[in-house]
Amino acid sequence: MDNAKSNANIEDRGAMPAKRLLRVLAGGSVAPPPVWLMRQAGRYLPEYRALRSKAKTFLDLCFSPDLAAEITLQPVRRFDLDAAILFSDILVVPYALGRRVGFVEGEGPKLDPIQPTDLGKLNGDGVCTRLAPVFETIRSVRRGLPASTALIGFAGAPWTVATYMIEGRSGNDFSASKSFALADAKNFAKLIEVLVEATSDYLTAQIDAGAEALQLFDSWAGVLGEPEFRRWVIEPTRSIVARVKKKNPDVPIIGFPRGAGMLYADYARETGVNALSLDPGVPLVLARALQARLPVQGNLDPQILVAGGDAMRRGVETILAALGEGPFVFNLGHGIVPETPPEHVAELVRIVRGAAAA
Amino acid sequence: MDNAKSNANIEDRGAMPAKRLLRVLAGGSVAPPPVWLMRQAGRYLPEYRALRSKAKTFLDLCFSPDLAAEITLQPVRRFDLDAAILFSDILVVPYALGRRVGFVEGEGPKLDPIQPTDLGKLNGDGVCTRLAPVFETIRSVRRGLPASTALIGFAGAPWTVATYMIEGRSGNDFSASKSFALADAKNFAKLIEVLVEATSDYLTAQIDAGAEALQLFDSWAGVLGEPEFRRWVIEPTRSIVARVKKKNPDVPIIGFPRGAGMLYADYARETGVNALSLDPGVPLVLARALQARLPVQGNLDPQILVAGGDAMRRGVETILAALGEGPFVFNLGHGIVPETPPEHVAELVRIVRGAAAA
Numbered sequence: 001m002d003n004a005k006s007n008a009n010i011e012d013r014g015a016m017p018a019k020r021l022l023r024v025l026a027g028g029s030v031a032p033p034p035v036w037l038m039r040q041a042g043r044y045l046p047e048y049r050a051l052r053s054k055a056k057t058f059l060d061l062c063f064s065p066d067l068a069a070e071i072t073l074q075p076v077r078r079f080d081l082d083a084a085i086l087f088s089d090i091l092v093v094p095y096a097l098g099r100r101v102g103f104v105e106g107e108g109p110k111l112d113p114i115q116p117t118d119l120g121k122l123n124g125d126g127v128c129t130r131l132a133p134v135f136e137t138i139r140s141v142r143r144g145l146p147a148s149t150a151l152i153g154f155a156g157a158p159w160t161v162a163t164y165m166i167e168g169r170s171g172n173d174f175s176a177s178k179s180f181a182l183a184d185a186k187n188f189a190k191l192i193e194v195l196v197e198a199t200s201d202y203l204t205a206q207i208d209a210g211a212e213a214l215q216l217f218d219s220w221a222g223v224l225g226e227p228e229f230r231r232w233v234i235e236p237t238r239s240i241v242a243r244v245k246k247k248n249p250d251v252p253i254i255g256f257p258r259g260a261g262m263l264y265a266d267y268a269r270e271t272g273v274n275a276l277s278l279d280p281g282v283p284l285v286l287a288r289a290l291q292a293r294l295p296v297q298g299n300l301d302p303q304i305l306v307a308g309g310d311a312m313r314r315g316v317e318t319i320l321a322a323l324g325e326g327p328f329v330f331n332l333g334h335g336i337v338p339e340t341p342p343e344h345v346a347e348l349v350r351i352v353r354g355a356a357a358a
Numbered sequence: 359m360d361n362a363k364s365n366a367n368i369e370d371r372g373a374m375p376a377k378r379l380l381r382v383l384a385g386g387s388v389a390p391p392p393v394w395l396m397r398q399a400g401r402y403l404p405e406y407r408a409l410r411s412k413a414k415t416f417l418d419l420c421f422s423p424d425l426a427a428e429i430t431l432q433p434v435r436r437f438d439l440d441a442a443i444l445f446s447d448i449l450v451v452p453y454a455l456g457r458r459v460g461f462v463e464g465e466g467p468k469l470d471p472i473q474p475t476d477l478g479k480l481n482g483d484g485v486c487t488r489l490a491p492v493f494e495t496i497r498s499v500r501r502g503l504p505a506s507t508a509l510i511g512f513a514g515a516p517w518t519v520a521t522y523m524i525e526g527r528s529g530n531d532f533s534a535s536k537s538f539a540l541a542d543a544k545n546f547a548k549l550i551e552v553l554v555e556a557t558s559d560y561l562t563a564q565i566d567a568g569a570e571a572l573q574l575f576d577s578w579a580g581v582l583g584e585p586e587f588r589r590w591v592i593e594p595t596r597s598i599v600a601r602v603k604k605k606n607p608d609v610p611i612i613g614f615p616r617g618a619g620m621l622y623a624d625y626a627r628e629t630g631v632n633a634l635s636l637d638p639g640v641p642l643v644l645a646r647a648l649q650a651r652l653p654v655q656g657n658l659d660p661q662i663l664v665a666g667g668d669a670m671r672r673g674v675e676t677i678l679a680a681l682g683e684g685p686f687v688f689n690l691g692h693g694i695v696p697e698t699p700p701e702h703v704a705e706l707v708r709i710v711r712g713a714a715a716a
Binding site: 185223266306315 | 582584585586641658659661
């Protein structure tokens, strides 16, 4: 399946791509809008939990192509979504750079907090070799996907990945990361630069393996003040987008600077991303304004999916009424939470598809 | 000192108030701008730590007028700030409503998570009686304050206080609060209404005791999607502002919907607050746009105050250059963190005052 990529590229050129997601990311409008969900493969699905125990650690799971490919395909099969997203984790990049990365059940990631003296030991050259199993997963998923379903690759954006490397876990007030960036900006810039290079290489290799679109997750973009947001979110993102597009100008990149608030517009204008994933805090009237510039994706609060029922129907319909006519991908405003009843996801997809058909 | 309030009111009427902070909150511009800092009284000060041990629990400290007044005055004395802010906690309101509230050193607040069946037991009538020591603190602070220093009272806004009551602690993904609000909107609305009434009474009593301005802290406003933000942040805030202003139209209210992002403008337009406290994520060009409507306060990242040095000087000067000419109060974008070196605060105040003098 080494020609998966060239097939995808032929498909993308000239007229509108055939796959609904890719058509929207190319600027087209599709009714009903394509739908996929952040963290659609995961703990809320019983079939995921059944496979989870087959690997010893969470990273082992990410690096077992057969298991990871099957997990990637599970939600597509169950809900007939318009896209699969690679099952992996944003912390595979620090791991590939030579850092120790663990996951404690119920607590989240644990890393050895990086010190400035560790920076020289980060090994950028080995990244794509160490991440070879991920590319194998991508090739395997492409073989198993229905012809109409797009495959999304992804990575964490440098600021967010750096916070995990520095804090050693999901941050609270991100004081360690911010004080590193403020007190030792030179070394922090070095860390970000290592991440920009590794992430660009990693995403390019994902395209080579068959990823048809990419998403950059900057989950903690929202904790930065304006000058820091420009320097550590917008700049590195622009740099990654430019590097990836140099080799693959036609593969769309979705940017997700979660919590960027009023800085979403600058991010949209300055980074070069093709589309914008919106968190639930973005008001729909402003989402429409952003949509005038580029395709948008989002932005139902995952807790509304947990609640289901009328609240969910109203939430979905409000979003569709505001954004459904422009280039739009229906999604959550961030990842599915483990308590989500799978039936609510099925109902959500029915509402998104039914509303546009009505 | 029962006439403290009437004195304040006389002062506020007619021409511009004499106190620099109050002049800005009335829409005036003052050079250099007044400066105070959120959580300016607290753990980063050695003189606070010396007093902290004199009370058994944190709530005991809040309810000991002599200690709380002295703690309120400490930073004003040390740094000659333009305002004192009452030393207390937003969780005194749930306590006064009859909930158990504890604080675990290094972890934060612990409450018994409230159930819908507990709602009937909340006792709104006793709130101001139970909070009498707070009003005593306010009277005592007014006696001790320099004539040019304003005294700010405060409360938590209903959404934020409700999250602590429901989660039992500082929330992470706020799933308990959101699912309560979504699955049982009627009871959640009842809880919010109880908080609106108690908070309005509490703030009004703070004015009666001598508070000259008020701040409403909605620290977790940023986790809500747009419809929920309108319903649980804007609506209750508007209601509190209307109730408080009915009796005291001239006492300015500063609203702080932290993390509101693009919804800051709606909050400014719809709640009736006199001034807006901005978090560090608000870009300065948009802060200027908000300032065209009402006085703004903010918004240095507290981590920049921890870092100090050139980063702090640049941060302060950038903010002053953007906002210093309009009605503006210099402040942080949220509360001082315990690791802050007190000398950095002294230097910050010097920069704010010196920059405008230059």
